[in-house]
Amino acid sequence: MTRSVFVINAGSSSLKYQLVDLDSGAALASGLIERIGETTGEAKHELPGRPKVVEQRVIPDHEKAFGWVLRQLDQHGPALDEAGIIGIGHRVVQGGARFDRAVLIDDDVAQQIDDLAPLAPLHNPANLQGIRSARATFMGYPHVAVFDTAFHLTIPPAAHRYAIEARIAAEHRVRKYGFHGTSHQYVSRRMAELLGRPLDEVNTIVLHLGNGASATAVRGGRSIETSMGMTPLAGLVMGTRSGDVDPGVIFHLHRVAGLSVDEIDLLLNKRSGLLGMTGTGDMRDVLQSAEAGIPRAVEALEVVGHRLRGTVGAYLAHLGRTDAIAFTAGIGENAAKVREVALAGLEGLGIVLDPERNAGRGERRISADGSAIEVWVVPTNEELEIARQVAALVDAG
Known part of the structure; x- marks a missing residue:
């Protein structure tokens, strides 16, 4: 039935x-x-x-x-x-x-x-x-x-606390929450299946790269660090969101540029990221322009790669031992160039891409045979993850 x-x-x-x-x-x-x-x-x-x-x-x-x-x-x-x-x-x-x-x-x-x-x-x-x-x-x-946030509640206090006055943080619920949790959970589970190992023995870095983008370090099926913060604005460069910026930039824009809080909110969430740097928030257009040598697109791709490499490096340190890196979501699954720039120069850390595999399509391993850390493309399925969680709860009575 x-x-x-x-x-x-x-x-x-x-x-x-x-x-x-x-x-x-x-x-x-x-x-x-x-x-x-x-x-x-x-x-x-x-x-x-x-x-x-x-x-x-x-x-x-x-x-x-x-x-x-x-x-x-x-x-x-x-x-x-x-x-x-x-x-x-x-x-x-x-x-x-x-x-x-x-x-x-x-x-x-x-x-x-x-x-x-x-x-x-x-x-x-x-x-x-x-x-x-x-x-x-x-x-x-x-x-x-x-x-979306539930998967990230296993992140330890050292990772989710912000170094601001404790009373204000507690009163206004200021902490890192993280997002894209159903995607990160699905992909990390799938990654363990692909490696043929129990979930609690696998450490994975999941890179969910779409118009919104986030990274998560998953140890044994549990999130221990993630790039988005109290809001989805933090972390990686996104389609229209800035990702991480010096908090002082906000005060500077208010005091010197005369922007209101709402105008700064709009700037960082809707007019920044790829859109702010290149005039388009669509990575496909950015890649096409970068290939044509248009300077602002080339620079934007370098910024995206720099932020991704820094995040991967930090998560390698947090995990201690990493078994796999998984790319997912629209850009992560379809943009070979983005995967390339995300991991460029990390061969010394045991991450080696195979160019031919990286250029392919579908769920697959894209790392070279000699890569100490496997790299995969794993299509996400948030709807299936939600359905499975619903079934588990309903079946439990």
């Missing part, structure tokens, strides 16, 4: 969903609804091997969006009563220091997600909006919250 989990990722004006078969890990159906609440919107529903359903329509709110999803499942399949749905999984960005694992959603959990909104003002309110609409739509099913 089929067993599946309906996985939901709700944004402020979007709804992404996937019906995941627990046995095969395949998507039985998936879809994306965009521009919810706007004057125009687009909704897509897709089943394997069948034409994609695409509609341009006004979708006023998330409840109406879920109504559209139900109609597509009823008209095009798979039918809910035949899909064997055992639960509804919700991606929630910020679980703070409260949630170190997936939890069944009740009114109290929903309230706690709301209480954590100041730590993720762009994400938690949208996640909660999706939860409330889904609970009204999918009644009779257990609803489970899976938190």
Whole structure:
């Protein structure tokens, strides 16, 4: 009998969903609804091997969006009563220091997600909006919250504490939380499978490189350090985010450039990173320009590589022994040049790429046979990771 989990990722004006078969890990159906609440919107529903359903329509709110999803499942399949749905999984960005694992959603959990909104003002309110609409739509099913931050709550205090006044840090919940946790967890588990070893014996550096980018040092299946911090702004260079900057830059921009706090927030989150350095936030465009010798693109790629190499080097030290490095997400999986610059010059640390393997496609080892540390490309599957966590919780009763 089929067993599946309906996985939901709700944004402020979007709804992404996937019906995941627990046995095969395949998507039985998936879809994306965009521009919810706007004057125009687009909704897509897709089943394997069948034409994609695409509609341009006004979708006023998330409840109406879920109504559209139900109609597509009823008209095009798979039918809910035949899909064997055992639960509804919700991606929630910020679980703070409260949630170190997936939890069944009740009114109290929903309230706690709301209480954590100041730590993720762009994400938690949208996640909660999706939860409330889904609970009204999918009644009779257990609803489970899976938190991006949960995987990183194993990071020790030496890594998650900031050296500011302890009273202020505690009062305002200022600490490193980390993000992309479901991706890092999935990839580190998969890496152990690929090496043919128990998870608790494998140390991996996971590089999740997409428009948002983060790195995590995983020791025996547990996160011990990660590059994002209290917010997703910290760490590596990203599409539009700056990554790490001297905190004094913020005061300088306020006092000397006259920028307000909101303007600096916008600058660092939306107008920096690749976009700020090159005029485009798309790594594909940056790589094409760098190959053509355009100076600002060449420099931006060097900055990206420098930050990645420094992070890898630090995590090698934190882990003590590293078995593998895994590249994942859109850039990590598809940009051979980025993988090359990320590990350039690290041969003395036991990391040697094979150029031919690096230029290939799909899940594979890309390190040379003589490399002491294996390097892999491992496609991430956050929806499957969420589905598995939902199943584990539901099956446990």
